[in-house]
Amino acid sequence: MKKGQLAFLTGTHTVNDLYQGAIPAMLPFLMTERHYSYAAVSGLAFAASGVSSLFQPVFGVLSDRRPRTWLVPAGFLTAAFGVVAAALSTGYLATWVFVALAGVGIAAYHPPATSQARLAGGSSQKAMSVFSVGGTVGGSLAPAFVTWVIGALGFPASPLLAVPAVVMAVLWLLQAGRARRRLRTATPAPPGARAAAAPDGPARADDWRRFSHLVVVILGWSVPFVTVTSLVSLYAQRELGQSGAAGAAVLTGYTAAGAVGTLLGGWIGDRYGRMGAVRLGYLLAMPTLAGIAWAPSFWVLTVSTVLFGAAMFLPFAAQVTLAQDYLPSRPGTASGLTLGLAMAAGGLCSPLFGWLADTSGLRAAFYALLGLFVVPVLLAFRLRDPVGKASEKDAPNLTDIPAGTPGPR
Template sequence: MTTPAPPAPTVRKGRLALLSATHAVNDLYQAAIPAMLPFLMDERGYSYTAVSGLAFAASGVSSLSQPLFGVLTDRRTRAWLVPAGFCVAAAGVVAAASAPNYLITWLCVALAGLGIAAYHPPATSQARVAGGSSQKAMSVFSVGGTVGGALAPPLVTLTIGALGFSGGRLLAVPAAVMLLVWLWRGRIPAAPARRADAAPGAAGSGLTDDWRSFARLVAVIIGWSIPYVTVTSLVSLHAQRDLGQSAAAGAATLTCCTAAGAVGTLLGGWLGDRFGRLTALRAGYAAALPALCGVVFAPVYPVLVVSATLFGLALFVPYSAHVTLAQDYLPNRPGTASGLTLGLAMAAGGLCSPLFGRLADARGLTTTLAVLIAVFAVPVLLTWRLPERSPHGPVAGAPGDRPAPAPVAGGAR
């Protein structure tokens, strides 16, 4: 007899939509910080090193604390961390806009990063439950974050750019509205630990954690994060300082990059369900490398915009695969897996930001961005060392192979 396949989990569309909306709001504040950097340089006279320090405060502090929130989420579901996270992120960004000096600005940005860290593990675990094992469902949740990131530069330009830093108070509006929606819809309940459609690795699943494969994935994500954080922090300045464009044009370049990331996330979910998530992951990394070269060596502004758009598109094709692979490599610790991967996805870039800032002060933006090409070549190669793993158990065959069809008794027909 044919071994019955596990039942396909039902996608809870309402729950997934609400979580995707909170993700958009949360990551809006994450992206608002790099969007504020050119205004901080112009109005407060900060150097590249100083603004890179702010990028570290947001990304580094957030990412280093995110695994701790993941461990807490594995021990006990804390749904309240979802609204608390994006509200604290909003408070930090708004306070940074009115901070009187660099130290206070740094602390406010770090507070925003802490809120961002608190949000991601519980929200990601709940999204995996709501979407089951579907790459499309996880890509919908992920794209909420990239949509929020794409909205941040124009929103910051319309508020701080038009009204000065006093207009930063208006940045609190998205979080206030989302909090009201969350309270109106009610708290998202925790999923029962032993439901068949719960997140892979729920208690009692009997699956083992594959730490070796997880470590390889972490290395890939580290190589992903450094170019991502550096490009999003410096591409607006690259457009202005090296190609003679306005602040609005620089913000538009960043918007194109992040908006394309939303499309890339959805494309990655579709490719993952159709051709296998490792195929989507490897294709995204391979396509992002030449696009990064275009960003670095763009001779004119239109080439920079096209290259930044393609870079954002390709770079986010693997995004949902990052999350689901991590949770399937550590099926008994989905919150920890989410915290480590999503945390490291920002931590390495944030920790390296001050170094790239110093390099930019000493050698210029073009040289700094060129270094990223060598950095990014490493994860492109490492993707071929990642094995596939089903939510229901290891997958036989060579690393990256899709699950083979179940054998039929009596031989092939």
């Protein structure tokens, strides 16, 4: 495991997903300032997550063809620009376009960064969970960050939101310069030394059937994830009479619990196998989502939302590595489709639940979400690990393979 490289990539993930989380955190302020309906704010949630998800497979295919590490800083810088421009815009169409641009930047980041994290972490589920939790931490910081900037200083102060991206871009340039200097001064390895470092073993073929099954499960995972993210803060304010700060606190607790769930899921995956983390997460998510829909008080909503966030992220790292092992020769494509196209379902369905909230109330929207979630829970128990718990420890260490080296086709 290349711990330094993994730690730096985790930091970039924190910054990138800070902007992914900033968009739902901005929705209550946009609703109050610009008098948007639930359907309108759900449309903005689609612009962020849906458009982003549709573009991620494209960037995944591009990153598989040859290394494009520059997409990592370009992605989070574009995301920052889109968020700031959306906050400064006044018309709904312009706001939607800039939110969508932020989504494209977020999409550009994920496939190359996830592939690099897998190379740095090898077959360890904990390594992927550490990288994944970087994004979750960024998302959990977003509500407080947005509330501090926009809530306290107003929309004109929104350029301050770009500071983390600019700082991380400078660090990226410095780190890239150091890496180039190390390559120039390094002693060349003997011919064949790298090839000998990798354990021998037959290459696995891409399993598109099992990969498609996983994509369907993640489709069902993404709908409640995106809908709860975009509506739970409004639920606390509109249904339970809480302040904007209280609504932001619930959203922060939800995303912070996701960080804990991601790390715990990585530990469970290494100790008991990836399927254990996947099945336990989906099984625990059902009653906690029911608690959100039923919540008669703010504290019941808070506890249910926090537990739901932790349960939903138990399978997260396992789902990413499963996708890459189902398509071992196309890790960028696997990341793009699972983190991208599958997540598009959440963005596409979010306006439907917003419309239901407008017509029947937020509580009805959450009960409908609970009914839909039964499908991925059942399907998750039919997933199979292509490597297996025992053989995962003996799998080739991907840190011995050069970044961007194409696998067998």
